[in-house]
Amino acid sequence: MKINKTYEEINEKISKGEAVVVTAEEIISIVEEKGLEQTAKEVDVVTTGTFGPMCSSGAFLNFGHPTPKIRMSKVYLNGVNAYAGIAAVDVYLGATEIPEADPANQNYPGDFNYGGGHVIEELVAGKDVRLEAYSYGTDCYPRKKIRTFIRLQDINEAFMFNARNAYQNYATAVNLSEKSIYTYMGILKPNLGNANYSTSGQLSPLFNDPYYKTTGIGTRIFLGGGTGYVAWHGTQHNPCADRTDKGVPRSPAGTLSLIGDLKQMDPHWVRGVSYIGYGVSLMIGVGVPIPILNEEMLRYTAIKDEEIYTQVLDYSESFPQGIGGSLGEVDYGQLKSGTITVQGKEVPTAPLSSYSKAKEIAEILKSWIQDGKFLLTEPVESVPSVDSGKKMNPLKIRR
Amino acid sequence: MIKHKVVLLFPAAVVEQPFLYHLVKDYDLFINILRANINPKKEGRLVVELSGEEKNYEKGVRFLESGGIEVLPFEQQMIWNEERCTHCGACTVMCPTGALEMSRPDMIVRFDGDKCVVCEHCFKACPARAIEAHY
Structure with a gap:
């Protein structure tokens, strides 16, 4: 490789306002026009983005103590249960939690109009949220119940901590059965009525750094409109999934665990969402900058939709029953065109993850870096890659 | 006419x-x-x-x-709340008339009231609940 830049060199250019930053969409045509070497010389950072439902998300909150004090053991925020099995006035509010009184799927398919994701969105929007907490009472924390209102700006700490975000690839969901099904991939109409997929393709963070060479623990990112960090590899991180010769996985592979200050976030990029018949979730905006250290990193970021493949899975039978078996491989160019062909049938597609919002995130992150407000960080530790041998294990039922 | x-x-x-x-x-x-x-x-x-x-x-x-x-x-009476819409497109495969459509390649959802037949399929297909009926 002829080009070799360090994080320090790139950060120095960023600080001086001289860094050349482009999005993962823009880089494609630049590389096609100028070639790898010239472009690697000119471009310092490529920004990525994704905005989709990410269920394994939530927030740690510390409310502060009332007088007399309380060791909260059951906590509800706008009626949604938050996990209180940690210190006295700390909770973890999960994105997919629904109110205890929600009929869920008893009236199938349930509406799931409100849940943890919506509470997080309302907190981020600065709205009053009703807090209700109960305790068994102790000598040091005598209070047994409290009912009040909180606002994000008034509570001590609020940080998002997401166990699994930014999935590197995801399946395309279809329904081969004869009735509509209601899934976390949206409503799937019978007899291959539609095909829903969920990544931002060529803009998606881990498609642009397929071996996690610059994205690792400590990487500073865009999270929900504020700055956040990669905390760890995410749950179900599966780096050894089958890959194309460009290194891109053909099925769900890497994931990231992310952390960020809720107080910096913007409700535009933190959105509670409802999936009929399935439940609630949170759409979060994530953007990861990729330093163009050399031609190799540039080559990864120049990946385009037509070079990224995924598997079409039947969510009526083979997915829920864990039978496996792809109905075929499609690329994101086809998926984005609006129709794919499955078993000889033209099937309309919908993304679920918002490409236009992903693009907006990559643009925002680009402007932060161009303005010198956002410096890049070298990972303090890598997340497991293809050489780790890490596999995803199913849960075996023991008797 | x-x-x-x-x-x-x-x-x-x-x-x-x-x-x-x-x-x-x-x-x-x-x-x-x-x-x-x-x-x-x-x-x-x-x-x-x-x-x-x-x-x-x-x-x-x-x-x-x-x-x-x-x-x-x-x-x-039938309002597509553009501010609330995340352009995820979940509604576009449910809409039978193409009133809600994904414009390509910019991947932005657009609503054409003239084509809407008020089947209401989009209401609950929309994760962000961005389609509002005021009638």
Whole structure:
């Protein structure tokens, strides 16, 4: 490789306002026009983005103590249960939690109009949220119940901590059965009525750094409109999934665990969402900058939709029953065109993850870096890659 | 000839009267009923497409209003909340008429009220609940 830049060199250019930053969409045509070497010389950072439902998300909150004090053991925020099995006035509010009184799927398919994701969105929007907490009472924390209102700006700490975000690839969901099904991939109409997929393709963070060479623990990112960090590899991180010769996985592979200050976030990029018949979730905006250290990193970021493949899975039978078996491989160019062909049938597609919002995130992150407000960080530790041998294990039922 | 999509709200007191018959017979209007419903309070709601000579249309609307019926323009009743929409496209594969459509390659959802037949399939298909019915 002829080009070799360090994080320090790139950060120095960023600080001086001289860094050349482009999005993962823009880089494609630049590389096609100028070639790898010239472009690697000119471009310092490529920004990525994704905005989709990410269920394994939530927030740690510390409310502060009332007088007399309380060791909260059951906590509800706008009626949604938050996990209180940690210190006295700390909770973890999960994105997919629904109110205890929600009929869920008893009236199938349930509406799931409100849940943890919506509470997080309302907190981020600065709205009053009703807090209700109960305790068994102790000598040091005598209070047994409290009912009040909180606002994000008034509570001590609020940080998002997401166990699994930014999935590197995801399946395309279809329904081969004869009735509509209601899934976390949206409503799937019978007899291959539609095909829903969920990544931002060529803009998606881990498609642009397929071996996690610059994205690792400590990487500073865009999270929900504020700055956040990669905390760890995410749950179900599966780096050894089958890959194309460009290194891109053909099925769900890497994931990231992310952390960020809720107080910096913007409700535009933190959105509670409802999936009929399935439940609630949170759409979060994530953007990861990729330093163009050399031609190799540039080559990864120049990946385009037509070079990224995924598997079409039947969510009526083979997915829920864990039978496996792809109905075929499609690329994101086809998926984005609006129709794919499955078993000889033209099937309309919908993304679920918002490409236009992903693009907006990559643009925002680009402007932060161009303005010198956002410096890049070298990972303090890598997340497991293809050489780790890490596999995803199913849960075996023991008797 | 003009054609308008309107929402008609019938108070309980008049819900049993045959207004549509008069629109056809007395005002020579074409009526295409897209959605009809009477709630437990006996109030009626019709989403219809009315077409005919402009003069007749106006007289017909006045006739309805004189009978206590509210005639509301459809575009103000079925609203796609662009601010709330995340452009995820989940609605676009549920919409049978292409009223909600993903514009490509910019991947932005657009709503064309003229094509909407008020099937309401999009309401719950939208994860962000960005489609609002005000009727």
